[in-house]
Each structure stands twice: as structure tokens, then as C-alpha cells.
Amino acid sequence: MNPKRKQRLYLTVFLFLVAGGVTALLIQISGENMNMFYPPKDVVSGNAPVGERLRAGGMVMDGSVIRSTQNLGVTFVLTDHQGAEFSVRYTGILPDLFREGQGILVEGQLNNDGVLEATEVLAKHDENYMPPELMELQTAEQQQTPEPVMSAYPSSSMPLPQSSSDDS
Amino acid sequence: MVSEALKRLWHKLGSPRWFFALTTPWVTGLGCAALILLLWGTVWGLAFAPADYQQGNSFRIMYVHVPAAMLAQSLYIGMGVAGFVGLVWRMKLADVAISASLPLGMLVTALALFSGSVWGAPTWGSWWEWDGRTVSTLVLFFLYVGIFALREAILDSTLRARASALIAMVGTINIPIIKYSVEWWNTLHQPASFSLTEKPAMPSEMWLPLLVMALGFYCFAAFVVLLRMRAEILQREMHARWVMQWITERRVA
Numbered sequence: 001m002n003p004k005r006k007q008r009l010y011l012t013v014f015l016f017l018v019a020g021g022v023t024a025l026l027i028q029i030s031g032e033n034m035n036m037f038y039p040p041k042d043v044v045s046g047n048a049p050v051g052e053r054l055r056a057g058g059m060v061m062d063g064s065v066i067r068s069t070q071n072l073g074v075t076f077v078l079t080d081h082q083g084a085e086f087s088v089r090y091t092g093i094l095p096d097l098f099r100e101g102q103g104i105l106v107e108g109q110l111n112n113d114g115v116l117e118a119t120e121v122l123a124k125h126d127e128n129y130m131p132p133e134l135m136e137l138q139t140a141e142q143q144q145t146p147e148p149v150m151s152a153y154p155s156s157s158m159p160l161p162q163s164s165s166d167d168s
Numbered sequence: 169m170v171s172e173a174l175k176r177l178w179h180k181l182g183s184p185r186w187f188f189a190l191t192t193p194w195v196t197g198l199g200c201a202a203l204i205l206l207l208w209g210t211v212w213g214l215a216f217a218p219a220d221y222q223q224g225n226s227f228r229i230m231y232v233h234v235p236a237a238m239l240a241q242s243l244y245i246g247m248g249v250a251g252f253v254g255l256v257w258r259m260k261l262a263d264v265a266i267s268a269s270l271p272l273g274m275l276v277t278a279l280a281l282f283s284g285s286v287w288g289a290p291t292w293g294s295w296w297e298w299d300g301r302t303v304s305t306l307v308l309f310f311l312y313v314g315i316f317a318l319r320e321a322i323l324d325s326t327l328r329a330r331a332s333a334l335i336a337m338v339g340t341i342n343i344p345i346i347k348y349s350v351e352w353w354n355t356l357h358q359p360a361s362f363s364l365t366e367k368p369a370m371p372s373e374m375w376l377p378l379l380v381m382a383l384g385f386y387c388f389a390a391f392v393v394l395l396r397m398r399a400e401i402l403q404r405e406m407h408a409r410w411v412m413q414w415i416t417e418r419r420v421a
Contacts, residue, residue, distance in 0.1 A: 009256045012337070016252075019338045027345070027352075035354040036299040057354065095293030097222060105356055122292045127361040129227055129370035131218030 037105050040084035043116070050110045057105040057124065061085060065100060078104060090118040097123035182259055184401045185410050191394055198391040205384030213377035220374075229287040231378055235385035237280040237305070241343050243273035243389060244308060247315075248340035251333035261397075263329040264404070266336055267319065268396035272389060274312040281305060292356060300349030301357035304342060311339040 001009070027034065037055035038048040048054055058078030065076045072091050079085035088106050098104065098121065108118035130138070180186045213231035220227035247266050254262030284302070285295045296302065315332050322328040350359045361369040368375045405411050 005256060012252060012255045015334075016337060016341075020341050023341050023345075034300060034352070036297070036356055037354050039354065095291070097291055097293075120294070122294050122297065122356060124356055125222060125291055125358055127358045127369045129220045129223075129230075129361065129374055131371065131373070132221040133218075134371060135221035 040078055040080040040086055041082075043086045043110065043114070044084045048110060050112060053107065053109060055105055055107045056086070056116060057103065058085070060098070060100050060102050060104050062100045078106070086114055086116060088116045088118050088121075090121055092119075092121070094121055095123040097125055181261055182257075184261055184264070184405060185408070187261055188398055188401050188414075191398065195391065195394055195398070198387050198394065202384055202387035202391050205380055205387055209377050209381035209384050213381060217374050217377050223291055226287065226290045229283055231381050233280060233283040233287055234378060235382040236276045236283060238382060239385045239389055240273060240277040240280050240305075240308060241346060242386070243269045243276065243393075244311070244336075245340060245343060247273065247336040248343075251336035254329060254333040255337065260404070262333065264397050264400050265393070266315075266329075266332055268393045268400060270312060270316050270319070271396075272392050274309070274316060276385075276389075277305065277309040277312055281309060297356045299355040299357055300353040301346065301355050304346040304349050307342055308339075308346060311335070311342065315339075 037057040040056070040058040042048050043056050048056060056078065058080055061077040061079045065074065067074045068091075072093065073089070074091070074094065075087060075089050077085050077087050088108075090106065090108075103124035103126070105122040105124055106116055106118040107120040107122075108116050110116050209231065214228055217228070217231075219225050247269050250262040250265040250269075253259050254266070281302075284305075288297070289295050315335050318335065319328055319332050322331060349355060350357055362375070402411055402414075
């Protein structure tokens with residue numbers, strides 16, 4: 001390689017490394033701000049600001065969904081299945097994938113009682129896809145051996161079809 | 169021995185004429201392969217693959233969304249490598265490759281964003297959310313648009329080649345950010361279903377059509393990029409004798 005080309009090579013690699021380093025530092029500094037939502041742990045421990053618009057996420061706790069009989073109001077509990085949980089109050093249309101056991105994002109304000117008054121509810125789905133017949137088969141197997149096959153969040157069990165009593 | 173052969177290939181790559189002659193027989197094959205694979209994958213994925221237990225039929229958007237997103241990033245990596253080669257070795261072909269991949273890259277990134285949006289509306293309950301994956305993909309789109317605009321704005325061809333090569337190369341920093349955004353941060357977007365080391369998070373009757381679609385997208389990209397590169401080579405070497413010769417030969421045939 002001729003010296004001039006070598007010099008260009010060094011300069012180019014140097015430039016690339018500097019740009020990469022700057023980006024890495026910027027990402028490092030942004031830290032928490034890059035996260036889209038607070039996990040239940042942060043909401044319970046008070047890391048999430050009260051009275052400000054924020055997003056929080058978790059799994060809908062089994063049996064916690066209570067629907068109003070008069071309007072579209074609904075309350076439910078979001079949990080990380082590791083002890084941290086908080087209540088959410090919401091009035092509006094829920095996404096199709098909303099059900100007990102599902103990963104959910106809510107946007108709204110935390111009030112002083114630690115209840116999140118949500119203005120928006122989003123469903124998060126995991127990276128696993130499966131035909132319904134296979135799903136039933138696996139659920140049946142799972143009931144015999146209680147080992148979780150797949151999960152969107154650590155230590156969460158699969159949403160069982162019969163547990164989704166909320167879609168009636 | 170191998171290094172000698174590689175060195176010779178490297179030097180040959182500096183000749184647009186050699187590249188043109190080499191790729192002539194590839195074009196038709198790639199075009200046909202793309203057509204067959206895309207048709208096959210579309211019918212298989214949309215009509216025969218089973219529906220998802222949770223999302224029903226809307227998960228089929230995956231058969232467009234995933235290959236489009238893969239290709240959007242692959243094309244950018246290709247441009248970044250071409251940019252690096254262009255900056256260090258001043259190879260003409262590198263700039264040809266960048267200008268040939270740009271419009272397609274821009275389009276498939278737009279397709280990935282759009283199909284993601286259409287998928288997000290029924291499953292997430294929102295057309296657009298600002299999470300790590302969506303924002304970094306939007307940045308990728310803006311990088312494509314930026315280089316495209318820059319190339320239109322700079323008239324001097326040497327400067328144009330150098331400027332776009334630099335942005336293409338530096339912009340590749342965004343690619344690992346897109347890839348790992350779903351692991352580094354809490355995002356609404358789900359993590360990857362596929363990896364090199366683990367088996368896919370879906371049965372084969374779901375991922376095989378996806379594989380066919382992905383191959384189809386890549387063949388289509390290779391086809392389009394090659395066609396555009398060849399057209400640009402002809403345009404740049406318009407006054408060279410071999411181009412004249414090629415044209416007269418085609419007229420006779």
C-alpha cells in the first residue's frame with residue numbers, strides 16, 4: 001500500500017472511531033431517558049415522578065381487571081411478577097391484545113395514591129409466534145409440567161386462553 | 169496464493185469495464201430468482217402459513233416488514249463499506265455502488281416504517297410510538313434522505329463522491345443501535361425472533377415463508393442495484409471505446 005493511501009486509511013479509521021466514540025458517549029449520557037417506559041419496580045419505589053406525564057409498563061395481573069358497567073372505564077393492576085405492582089385507571093377503548101397476563105404500556109399521570117390515571121393503553125407483544133392449535137397443545141403440556149416455555153418478561157407465565165375472562 | 173488472487177481481484181474491481189463484463193450474465197438470473205421467490209413467499213406467507221394464536225392474521229405483515237427492515241439495514245451497511253473503500257482507495261466503482269443503492273435503500277426503509285406502522289395500529293393500539301427501535305429506524309431513513317439530497321446538491325463529482333462516502337461510512341454507527349435498541353432499552357417493539365445461535369421463536373411453517381421472502385427481497389435488491397450500477401457505468405464511460413463497442417454489438421444482435 002502506498003504511503004498516501006495508508007495515511008488516508010488511518011485518517012478514515014480514526015474519523016470513524018471518533019464518531020463511534022462520541023455516539024457511544026451520547027447514548028451513555030442519555031441513559032435512563034432512552035427507555036420508553038418505567039417498569040413496575042420504579043413506579044412502586046417512587047423513581048417515577050408523580051403528577052407528570054409518563055409511561056409505565058408491566059404485565060396485567062390475573063384476575064385484576066374490573067370493568068365499569070356504565071361506561072368504558074376499567075381498572076387493572078400491572079405487575080412484574082416479582083412483587084412490584086401498581087393500579088391503573090383508564091377510560092377508553094383497549095387494544096385487541098389487551099388481556100390478563102399480557103404485557104401492557106400505559107401513558108398517563110401517577111396520582112398521590114400511586115394509581116396511574118392512564119390516557120392511553122398500548123399492548124406489547126413478544127417475539128414468539130405460534131399457530132393456535134400448537135398453542136393449545138403447549139398449554140396442555142404446560143399444565144402437566146409447570147415449567148414456562150416462553151415469556152415476554154422474565155418470570156412471567158404464558159397467558160392461558162381460559163384465563164382471559166375479560167374479553168366477553 | 170489466495171492472497172495473490174484476492175489482490176488481483178481487488179485491482180480488477182478498480183475497472184468499471186471489468187465489473188460490467190463480469191455482471192452481464194447475472195442480471196437475468198437475479199431478476200428471475202427475485203420474481204419467483206417473491207411470488208412464492210407472498211402466496212405461502214399470506215395464504216398458507218397458519219395464523220398466530222395471539223395476533224391472528226395481522227402477524228402476516230411480518231412477511232413484508234421483516235425483510236424490508238433487514239434489507240434497509242443491509243443496503244446501508246453495503247453503502248458504508250463502499251464509502252470506506254471510496255475514501256481510502258478512491259475507487260470509482262464505490263461511488264457508483266453508493267449512488268445505485270441509495271434510492272432502493274430509501275424506499276425499503278420507508279416500507280419498513282410504513283408496514284411497521286400498519287402492524288402497530290391493530291396490535292399495539294398505536295400507529296407510531298417513540299421507542300428506541302422506531303426512532304433509530306427513522307434516523308436510518310433520514311440518513312438515506314440526507315445523502316440523497318447531498319448528492320443532488322453538490323455538482324462537483326469528486327466532492328460529491330467524498331461527501332456521500334463519508335456520511336455513508338459514519339452513518340453505519342446507527343446500525344448496531346437499531347439492532348440492539350430492543351435489548352439496551354425498554355421498548356414497545358418486541359425483541360428479535362431470530363438469531364444466529366438460537367432456533368427461531370416460531371415454528372417452521374411460519375418462518376420458512378419468511379426465509380423465502382427475505383431471499384426474494386435480497387435477490388430483488390441485487391437485481392436493482394446491479395442494473396443501476398451498470399447503467400451508471402455506461403453513462404460515466406460514455407466516451408470510452410468499449411462502451412461504443414458494446415452498443416454496436418447489441419445493435420447487431
